[in-house]
Amino acid sequence: MSDAQHGYPLGAGFRAIIRRDLTSVWRNRSDIASPLVFFLISITLLPLGVDPSDKLLATIAPGMIWIMALLATLLSLDSLFRQDYDDGSLTQFILSPQPLYLTVLAKVIVHWLTTGLPLAIIAPLLGVMLSLPSGGYWPLVISLTIGTAIMSLIGALGAALTVCLRSSALVLTLIIMPLYLPVLIIGANTVSSAIAGVGAAQGLALLGAALAMAVLIMPLAAAGALRISSNH
Amino acid sequence: MAWQWFHRLGSPRWFYEKSSRWLVWFAPLTLVLMVVGISWGLGFAPIDSKQGNSYRIIFIHMPAAALALAGYYIMAIAGAVGLIWKMKLPFMVMKSAAPIGAALTVLTLATGSLWGHPTWGTFWEWDARNIFMLVLLFLYAGIVVLAEVYPSRDAADKACAILALVGTINVPIIYKSVDWWYSLHQPASIKLTGGSSIHPSMLYPLLLCILAYYCFYTLALILYTRREILVRESRTKWVAELAQAKFSQSQNASGGAP
Numbered sequence: 028m029s030d031a032q033h034g035y036p037l038g039a040g041f042r043a044i045i046r047r048d049l050t051s052v053w054r055n056r057s058d059i060a061s062p063l064v065f066f067l068i069s070i071t072l073l074p075l076g077v078d079p080s081d082k083l084l085a086t087i088a089p090g091m092i093w094i095m096a097l098l099a100t101l102l103s104l105d106s107l108f109r110q111d112y113d114d115g116s117l118t119q120f121i122l123s124p125q126p127l128y129l130t131v132l133a134k135v136i137v138h139w140l141t142t143g144l145p146l147a148i149i150a151p152l153l154g155v156m157l158s159l160p161s162g163g164y165w166p167l168v169i170s171l172t173i174g175t176a177i178m179s180l181i182g183a184l185g186a187a188l189t190v191c192l193r194s195s196a197l198v199l200t201l202i203i204m205p206l207y208l209p210v211l212i213i214g215a216n217t218v219s220s221a222i223a224g225v226g227a228a229q230g231l232a233l234l235g236a237a238l239a240m241a242v243l244i245m246p247l248a249a250a251g252a253l254r255i256s257s258n259h
Numbered sequence: 260m261a262w263q264w265f266h267r268l269g270s271p272r273w274f275y276e277k278s279s280r281w282l283v284w285f286a287p288l289t290l291v292l293m294v295v296g297i298s299w300g301l302g303f304a305p306i307d308s309k310q311g312n313s314y315r316i317i318f319i320h321m322p323a324a325a326l327a328l329a330g331y332y333i334m335a336i337a338g339a340v341g342l343i344w345k346m347k348l349p350f351m352v353m354k355s356a357a358p359i360g361a362a363l364t365v366l367t368l369a370t371g372s373l374w375g376h377p378t379w380g381t382f383w384e385w386d387a388r389n390i391f392m393l394v395l396l397f398l399y400a401g402i403v404v405l406a407e408v409y410p411s412r413d414a415a416d417k418a419c420a421i422l423a424l425v426g427t428i429n430v431p432i433i434y435k436s437v438d439w440w441y442s443l444h445q446p447a448s449i450k451l452t453g454g455s456s457i458h459p460s461m462l463y464p465l466l467l468c469i470l471a472y473y474c475f476y477t478l479a480l481i482l483y484t485r486r487e488i489l490v491r492e493s494r495t496k497w498v499a500e501l502a503q504a505k506f507s508q509s510q511n512a513s514g515g516a517p
Binding site: 184188191192197198201202204205206208209212213216220244245248251252255256258 | 397409410414417425432443
């Protein structure tokens with residue numbers, strides 16, 4: 028407690044964790060690539076599996092890009108706390124005077140910067156491949172930018188609950204999938220309604236509201252879950 | 260003093276002994292309500308002018324749907340009470356509520372698709388309520404699985420409680436978003452109740468069925484919780500004495516009439 032009062036402001040620990048995690052991600056660059064490669068490959072396979080006609084692809088493009096981004100995020104969640112759990116730094120985070128809420132938030136921000144944001148940035152390229160109509164590009168990028176942040180935040184809870192399990196992939200998917208459903212519905216429909224000419228403002232506003240709520244609740248829940256799962 | 264009853268609720272032994280006395284009259288009451296409600300609905304309520312006899316599945320379907328949803332909140336509230344007051348019993352109630360709720364959700368989906376076939380012409384329709392029930396099933400399944408795979412029971416209880424609480428916030432959001440999605444897509448307009456209010460001759464058996472289902476849910480929850488208490492407290496003295504008493508009782512019964 029005294030450390031927090033004497034000279035270590037809250038922001039310092041927060042920034043230190045962000046810097047440390049970004050450095051560690053930078054040194055294992057191949058880790059960032061795997062969700063992106065998954066995203067790219069699944070979108071490449073899609074027209075081969077269905078029908079490569081422009082009309083069909085244009086109809087399913089917003090939904091498909093969103094679903095693949097969701098699955099790619101899901102794929103990357105397990106690594107969120109895994110390494111810290113294995114090498115014991117998680118226990119140090121819990122014991123430290125820094126509020127666990129901020130620690131979790133810092134880790135989520137790094138996770139989003141290294142998976143969600145790259146997905147949102149390459150999404151227009153995949154839009155071209157799936158002949159997404161021209162009105163959909165900006166809504167796609169913006170909705171994915173906000174949406175992947177929400178998904179990282181919700182995913183933190185799943186990752187925190189399953190970090191102590193040896194085979195966590197199935198459990199993680201099962202508990203997180205229902206919570207992702209509203210994000211997918213709102214996100215994909217934002218893009219579709221922008222293409223249809225209705226405008227994306229409504230959907231983006233809803234996504235923004237969801238993000239505001241997720242920022243408040245999810246790191247708290249994930250912090251509680253980390254205390255439980257790392258303490259047995 | 261005013262809180263004494265509340266803290267007694269936290270004691271599994273107290274609950275086990277009390278519930279033994281409740282079950283004596285509660286189980287027959289539930290059975291009577293179920294038999295009367297369902298036979299009234301299936302056998303004696305008038306035929307629907309549009310759907311014929313197939314509407315009668317509402318007497319099984321609708322209360323199950325209502326309880327599947329209410330059950331999630333009961334489970335989450337039990338989990339919250341356990342987390343806040345650090346009591347043992349609410350966690351046992353929470354863990355018992357999950358499979359019951361999942362079973363009711365499956366019953367809702369099954370009866371719904373049986374009902375959908377004659378009225379909508381299909382077993383599965385991507386209707387807002389259908390999807391919501393399916394997602395609810397996943398939410399329950401997540402809790403059941405998480406409770407099973409966790410290495411320690413204490414941690415499993417708390418983890419499930421947190422997941423259930425977050426799920427509680429999400430249930431209305433999921434419901435609204437699915438509803439919104441459904442209205443965006445505007446499929447062929449299918450209406451279940453046709454907009455008209457339900458006639459009293461059908462309403463009363465339906466209300467009775469709902470009451471019967473609530474009693475059935477409570478009964479199932481009590482029985483599941485009693486089982487969970489025995490499993491978890493199997494090393495305590497009072498359970499050992501209970502088992503001893505049961506054993507000697509059955510010995511006497513079989514020994515008395517050779």
